[in-house]
């Protein structure tokens with residue numbers, strides 16, 4: 733059983749498998765600024781939507797992340813606020829400005845970083861994409877949280 737939402741109001745309850753697909757994402761608009769205000773933890777993606785086997789995630793980034801790669805998934809970074817830098821082992825770093833996006837191809841080792849500012853970033857990635865790719869750290873987020 734799940735509730736189907738239209739805007740902020742619950743419209744009906746259903747057990748229909750067709751409609752159940754709507755349950756993971758409320759059937760209404762999602763305010764991205766509001767979602768960003770719900771967490772402070774950096775380098776920890778939070779899920780805000782799901783479509784076609786992919787999650788839409790938000791994360792706050794500051795300073796350097798770890799070098800890693802995703803063997804089976806391309807990774808899309810859409811910078812919502814600030815400027816993000818993407819470092820590569822075998823290529824020059826790329827600057828991704830507010831309102832721009834960049835796709836890291838699968839298998840390419842990368843390290844996102846900022847110049848000390850907190851960057852608000854949106855990610856689109858397959859549901860099984862691991863937070864730190866091929867490497868596991870104490871801070872690797874295994875079960876990413878819906879907000």
Ligand SMILES: [Fe+2]
Pocket residue numbers: 800801802807842863865
């Ligand atoms: Fe990555």
